[in-house]
Amino acid sequence: MVMRDWLNKIPRPLFQPRLALATLKLSLNREVPYDLMRIFGIFGLIHTLLIYIVGINYKGVADVEIILRITNFTLFIPLVFIENWPAWLHRIKKYYWFFTITFVLPFFATFMFIFHNGSRAWFTKITVALLWMVLVTNWSMFLLCLIAGIMSGILVYGAIIDPNFSNFNLSWAELINSFWIVIIAGVFSLKRDEITRNRLDSMRSLAGAIAHEMRTPLFGIRSASTYLSQKLPNFLEKYTQTQGNDLTEKDKKSIERIIKTPEKINDITKNAFSIIDMLLTNLKGINGKLECTAYSANSIIEQALELYPLSPKERLLIHYAPASDQMIIGNKDLLIHVLFNLLKNALYHIKEDSKGEIYIWTENTADFFTIFFKDTGKGIPGNTLPFIFDPYYSSTKYGTGVGLHFCKQVVEGCGGKITCRSIKNHETIFKMELKKQHDNNPTYPEGEPSLNEI
Known part of the structure; x- marks a missing residue:
């Protein structure tokens, strides 16, 4: 009682x-x-x-x-x-x-x-x-x-x-004594976890500081390239008129390359900014609940392909076959970074193995919009595949192990699921299932386009 x-x-x-x-x-x-x-x-x-x-x-x-x-x-x-x-x-x-x-x-x-x-x-x-x-x-x-x-x-x-x-x-006295010992051990264990978290926070802060220091000279380079792209064509045109027939074919080709150089410098700096942003987003991770709303699924894929710093040669390796468009529930910016990570990994392995292409296609089901991302590069070994989404796990020499874990956090934070299957030396396929926006609760953002072609 x-x-x-x-x-x-x-x-x-x-x-x-x-x-x-x-x-x-x-x-x-x-x-x-x-x-x-x-x-x-x-x-x-x-x-x-x-x-x-x-x-x-x-x-x-x-x-x-x-x-x-x-x-x-x-x-x-x-x-x-x-x-x-x-x-x-x-x-x-x-x-x-x-x-x-x-x-x-x-x-x-x-x-x-x-x-x-x-x-x-x-x-x-x-x-x-x-x-x-x-x-x-x-x-x-x-x-x-x-x-x-x-x-x-x-x-x-x-x-x-x-x-x-x-x-x-x-015996309550002995039982309480036992639990007191456990509490003391728990406090020290908690302190150990706090030290680990502080180290990770320090790494993120250091990465942020390095990124800031890298952005400053990049802004200067981009400003200089913009100035050159405005002034250089006029100077070279006057130079060409002055030299007249004295210019050889080799000189003319050199002038054409010089005119295109500022644009190339601008593209390089743009690519560098994209890579810095992607790395910082990966390191930052996902804290708390994601803010999700409805977006056009195809437009997210197309924006990722447009914004990622692809070379003309790399762009030829990508084949995109969209299904009928669908509004999905998610965080557009973070989902774009998910695709950035998949592109980066696929292109790295294709380049390393000197073979392979990338295929992206979509499927519509009752509750999910599925994005398939396939590359025909070297594949993932069977003993590595189960761990690819684990934090800080990487099988590459310079990998950080945060990219695919970030992808998993984002997709699951949007209420979806991401899985991977691979055949070594043949193919790797990532499957992302994202929740569809149903008509009974529309939250379409204003001005969100639905594109069909890149």
């Missing part, structure tokens, strides 16, 4: 199911390094084997504990080989990680703690389990795993062992 009265005094808004689900989704979407998962699996396997052997030889193990430890052992095995999972399995990796952490740490520790009547040995083990969980999860995931694991451990014990908990004697 005392416990029930205490629970009744808790304000009902304290637990909000929608908020809990939103927090769970946010926690699951935070990328976990594959190395961390693999190391966790390896140590879990070793720990389970050692404990099982020691238990069998010295004190014996209850049947229920054997079943739970075998289950733990089975859950650890896929984590050891997570880098070798098929591509389709990587879609559920975050859910598998959440379930495994919850089962092998708080659930197992809680169940065995009650099963052994709150023994001092299991006080130590439940503390170690919680410390381990602090080190491999973020704070929101830690709390969710902790609550889910403890509650399910209590419920399962009550359902299959003893619904009255008659043999369980709880």
Whole structure:
């Protein structure tokens, strides 16, 4: 009765199911390094084997504990080989990680703690389990795993062992001491995460400063090229008239090249500005909810192809076949940068392999407008493909690992989905599914064109 009265005094808004689900989704979407998962699996396997052997030889193990430890052992095995999972399995990796952490740490520790009547040995083990969980999860995931694991451990014990908990004697003082140790470890873990975030912020600030310093001379070069493009033709025309017939064919061709030089310089600076903007946008990442509205899907693709600094030779490699146009929900500027990233990567690999072309086409379905982006370059190796959207993962020598992760953030932030399939030395296809704007809730921006040709 005392416990029930205490629970009744808790304000009902304290637990909000929608908020809990939103927090769970946010926690699951935070990328976990594959190395961390693999190391966790390896140590879990070793720990389970050692404990099982020691238990069998010295004190014996209850049947229920054997079943739970075998289950733990089975859950650890896929984590050891997570880098070798098929591509389709990587879609559920975050859910598998959440379930495994919850089962092998708080659930197992809680169940065995009650099963052994709150023994001092299991006080130590439940503390170690919680410390381990602090080190491999973020704070929101830690709390969710902790609550889910403890509650399910209590419920399962009550359902299959003893619904009255008659043999369980709880020492609150020792339990509070265990949680206090976990809180201290959590504070240090949080400080470690803060240091990592500060380093990333410093990198972004440094990149911004470098970009600013690069823009200043580029503005000067572009201004000089504009001035030359205005004045140079008149001077060269007067020079040509003065020289008359003394000019050779070689001289005339040189004059033509000189006249075109300011325009080429202007194009180069324009390309440099585009690349700087793209790199800064990638480094900045996506913070918070995206502002999305309705735009013409084809116009976004066409603007990306028009604005990206393509050379005439590169432009010939691109083949675009649009389907019937459709209004989609998204952030136009960021989606253009997504296409910039795909173009940059495809052109890099085509140039590196000295073969390949780019094909872009679209399809309309009931709820989504799908953009396909294919290049016939060197392809992506099978052991690399599952990780291409992970932050800071890059298989190229000078890659930063932020481009494709940025693409995933943008597309998913617009309510869509981006996937990739590849055949090594043959092709790579990115598939972007973007939500369509339906007629019952139109939000068409003013002056948004619907183009059919570049």
